[in-house]
Amino acid sequence: MTDVVIAGIGQTTVGEHWHLSLRELAYHAIEAARLDAGGLLPQSLFVGNMLAPNLSGQAHLGVLIADFAGLRGIEAYTVEAAGASGGAALRAGYLAIKSGFVDVVLVVGVEKLTDKVGPEVDTAIATSLDSDYEAVQGMTPLTQGAMLMRRYFHEYGVPQHALAGFPVTAHANGASNPNAMFRKAIKPELYARVGMVCDPLNMFDAAPEADGAAAVLLTRADLLPPDANHTPIRIAGSSVATDTLSLHDRPDPLDFRAARLSVGQACLQAGLAIDQMDFFELCDAYSVYAALTLEAAGFAERGLGWVLAEEGQIGLKGSIPISTMGGLKARGNPIGATGLYQVVEAVQQLRGVAGNNQIPEAKNALIQCLGGPASTAVTHVLTVL
Amino acid sequence: MTDKVSENLLLKPSRPVGIVGYGAYVPRYRLPAKEISRIWTGGTGGVPIQEKSVPGPDEDTTTMSIEAARNALARAGIDPEEIRAVWVGSESHPYAVKPTSTIVAEALGVVPFTQAGDWEFACKAGTEAMVAAMGLVGSDMAKYALAIGMDTAQGRPGDALEYTASAGGAAFLLGPAEESVAVIESTLSYVTDTPDFWRREYQKYPEHGQRFTGEPAYFKHISSAAQSYLDATGTTAEDYQYAVFHQPNSKFPSRVAGQLGFSKEQIATGLLVSVIGNTYSGAAIIGLTAILDVAEPGDRILMVSFGSGAGSDAFGIRVTERLPERRDLAPKTQTYIARRTEIDYATYSRMRGKLVLK
Amino acid sequence: MEIPRHWRLKKQRYALVGEVCPHCDAKIFPPRDVCPECGDEAKTLFEFSGRGEVYSYTTLSNAPAGYQASAPYTVALVKLDEGPMVTAQLTDIGEQDVEIGMPVEMVTRKLRSEGDDDRGMLVYGYKFRPMELQQLAAAAD
Incomplete structure (x- = not known):
């Protein structure tokens, strides 16, 4: 079978890019990725995005971005799966190469949240929920995170502030990521002091949504330019799984079933066990999601994901480092672009160019982005070719 | 007329x-x-x-x-x-x-x-x-x-x-x-054009005639409706275990009850205004619900509403043996x-x- | 204006009308026409009792558009006595602390004004409140 490889990566900083439009953000990431790929010309463009129709009044992003990026004429369209849009777009690109129909694919994740300000932004983000039965009650993703966190503490008797390790680790790692939104470490004592956003979820338990774009170029191994000067990275496993859209339809809301299924499938395809993974870029949109994901993926027993954080196992030197470049929490969460940021960061690790955050001799990466509370889970396994 | x-x-x-x-x-x-x-x-x-x-x-x-x-x-x-x-x-x-x-x-x-x-x-x-x-x-x-x-x-x-x-x-x-x-035996209405209180279209708050809302409006209509009802049915205040009158404040219903010959005890159960206020369209009838919550089979109740503008409806009600088993539902x-x-x-x-x- | 989509859902919203599976008797809310338990067709209407208990909850002050007027408000996952769980706001909480496991009952309340002002259609729907009246009645007896 054909190996799908990542030939180039690009990203913008995550933050409030008041002066940049959606198309410009996307273009900056694309330009960087194409430069990195050494001149490969894409035939298809897949765009990961969730909010443009709502917040920028813009659909039809495929042609918008292809045209703006000087790629007029190529196949191009959007892939949407809320917070998992970026991972789903990567999956579409992966399938295109794998099928043999396309030689070079450009995948870009882009999210522009700051075209609007005010409560309409929260409303737009809440479109990832069931509009008729969740959002109509004034629910937002934040409230889902808070309710799962409360239930998690209730069901497992988890001590107060047990999740502090997640944001503390994320911020420690984000401090040395030049593209991160927050580049400042935080102390656990501060976690215990900050204000509640949505009780029991505090300010540090929720990742900030912000603008950003990240892009990758995919191709077959045999098409890599002979003068390519970085380690080729292979997509060894790729899987998308879904659960119920609404939390209320799940028999056990603390079981991130889709996260579990897609990790299982991606690892099976890659022929790797989870203990062979050198790190795990997961969705820490809310700290409890990180704990639930670690449990679903099999790194911890049910109800004990938080212990990995408490014991420092999720740090760069731990048994299963997560959020190595800051995660959603410190790098920032550009919703539909997040899955691509994770890929770009994982490639940096596997290439050995992650700077201060480098995990020594990282060979195998597990990456997963979530739409909603693991309503959609997209998992990829990346390995050094 | x-x-x-x-x-x-x-x-x-x-x-x-x-x-x-x-x-x-x-x-x-x-x-x-x-x-x-x-x-x-x-x-x-x-x-x-x-x-x-x-x-x-x-x-x-x-x-x-x-x-x-x-x-x-x-x-x-x-x-x-x-x-x-x-x-x-x-x-x-x-x-x-x-x-x-x-x-x-x-x-x-x-x-x-x-x-x-x-x-x-x-x-x-x-x-x-x-x-x-x-x-x-x-x-x-x-x-x-x-x-x-x-x-x-x-x-x-x-x-x-x-x-x-x-x-x-x-x-x-x-x-x-x-x-x-409870059986509603009959009712009687007494209505005239008396502008004691109103709210015009598109206005948020009502206007009222202050002291004009008392004698020519509230008292005239309630007492006329009630007295006419008693006369027409050949009953007197003593025939009723309970009475409830529209209750915009504590004073008005107490006074009109006295004028009609009803005692404090007869109106006490339905007189809720001091603890819930004037519920307007709900005022007389919520008093009736409080009475039905405690009344016994055979008890008779006189209820008289009042609406500004103005008019009153008087009702004679008799409790049946079904009430005690239903009220706790x-x-x-x-x-x-x-x-x-x-x-x-x-x-x-x-x-x-x-x-x-x- | 989103009149049609709210209008379409009025039975479910006003009175918690869901479905019961004629094959396995599973109670279904929201209605989905296919039984989540046995996979067979389930279109028989079923009106829920409206009683349940809080599975989890939180209080939101940073409300999305259209909900600021009632912020801060408490939302919850409510496990209905008949089995299904629903997402809903809690209302009339009073002085008592909301707790996981707290018994609640359905009431029909205003969810929002469509169009976010005094001109739009009023959207009514289910919310839940503590089973306080029953406690008060028991205390009075």
Whole structure:
């Protein structure tokens, strides 16, 4: 079978890019990725995005971005799966190469949240929920995170502030990521002091949504330019799984079933066990999601994901480092672009160019982005070719 | 027409009609009159009642009507699809155009084969709906009709009415007397053009004639309706165990009761104004629900409503042996009154939309 | 204006009307026409009692557009007595602390005004409140 490889990566900083439009953000990431790929010309463009129709009044992003990026004429369209849009777009690109129909694919994740300000932004983000039965009650993703966190503490008797390790680790790692939104470490004592956003979820338990774009170029191994000067990275496993859209339809809301299924499938395809993974870029949109994901993926027993954080196992030197470049929490969460940021960061690790955050001799990466509370889970396994 | 009294003034159904189920509703928030006085008179001067009920921010005449009607249906134990009229009397319908009653009917599962309409006659819209429902059932046009009186009353900040304008009301499922917890023996209405209180279209708060609302309006109409009813039915105050009169404050109903020969004891059970305020379209009828919560088979009740503009409906009601077994099937009026959260004037202002937000 | 989509859902919203599976008797809310338990067709209407208990909850002050007027408000996952779980606001909480496991009952309330002002259609729907009236009635007896 054909190996799908990542030939180039690009990203913008995550933050409030008041002066940049959606198309410009996307273009900056694309330009960087194409430069990195050494001149490969894409035939298809897949765009990961969730909010443009709502917040920028813009659909039809495929042609918008292809045209703006000087790629007029190529196949191009959007892939949407809320917070998992970026991972789903990567999956579409992966399938295109794998099928043999396309030689070079450009995948870009882009999210522009700051075209609007005010409560309409929260409303737009809440479109990832069931509009008729969740959002109509004034629910937002934040409230889902808070309710799962409360239930998690209730069901497992988890001590107060047990999740502090997640944001503390994320911020420690984000401090040395030049593209991160927050580049400042935080102390656990501060976690215990900050204000509640949505009780029991505090300010540090929720990742900030912000603008950003990240892009990758995919191709077959045999098409890599002979003068390519970085380690080729292979997509060894790729899987998308879904659960119920609404939390209320799940028999056990603390079981991130889709996260579990897609990790299982991606690892099976890659022929790797989870203990062979050198790190795990997961969705820490809310700290409890990180704990639930670690449990679903099999790194911890049910109800004990938080212990990995408490014991420092999720740090760069731990048994299963997560959020190595800051995660959603410190790098920032550009919703539909997040899955691509994770890929770009994982490639940096596997290439050995992650700077201060480098995990020594990282060979195998597990990456997963979530739409909603693991309503959609997209998992990829990346390995050094 | 003069105040001529004869039996043909009585409105009496050709087939006996009664209350098959009844239900009350009072929202949980209370604003003490002293708190209003603190804001507007520096706490000096007397206050007309102890405290008034205030609807929560997500409540209105529609939602409150739904709950009262659910209580009525719980006590009635009938299939809602057998109801042929849902009539809501109020002066605070959430829409100027679009019925409250269709929403209530839909929520109760009464739709689609039903009459639905909103009634308006200041504070007696609810009893207007009851008389109409008596007609529908009493003429054998329908087996059951639902009549509701409910309000989220508005009082201009600082106005005398702000002390009392409150929220609440009651619902009555009327049907054949033989299924009833109480039979409505007859009713009588007394109406004239008396502009004591009004609210013009598009205005948020009502205007009132101050002391003119007393003698020529409230007292004239209630006492005329009540006395005419007593005369027409050949009864006196002593024939009734309970009486309830429209209660805009504590003083008026007590005085009119005395004038008609009713004792303090007879009106005590239905006199709720001091602890919930004036619920306008709900005022007389919520008093009736409190009476039904405790009355015994055979007890007779006189109820007289009053609506500005102006008119009164008097009803003679007799409790049947079915009441004791049905009244525990839904929350009692005093239970709603006991459910209480006191708020301050700032919270009240926010909850009632008195803060300018845009 | 979103009139049609709210209008379409009025039965579910006003009175918690869901479905019951004629094959395995599972109670279904929101209605989905296919039984989540046995996979067979389930279109028989079923009106829920409206009673349940709080599975989890939180209080939101940073409300999305259209909900600021009621902020801060408490939302919850409510496990209905008949089995299904629903997402809903809690209302009339009063002084008591909300707790996981707290018994609640359905009430029909205003969810929002469509169009976010005094001109739009009022959207009514289910919320839940503590089973306080029953406690008060028991205390009075």
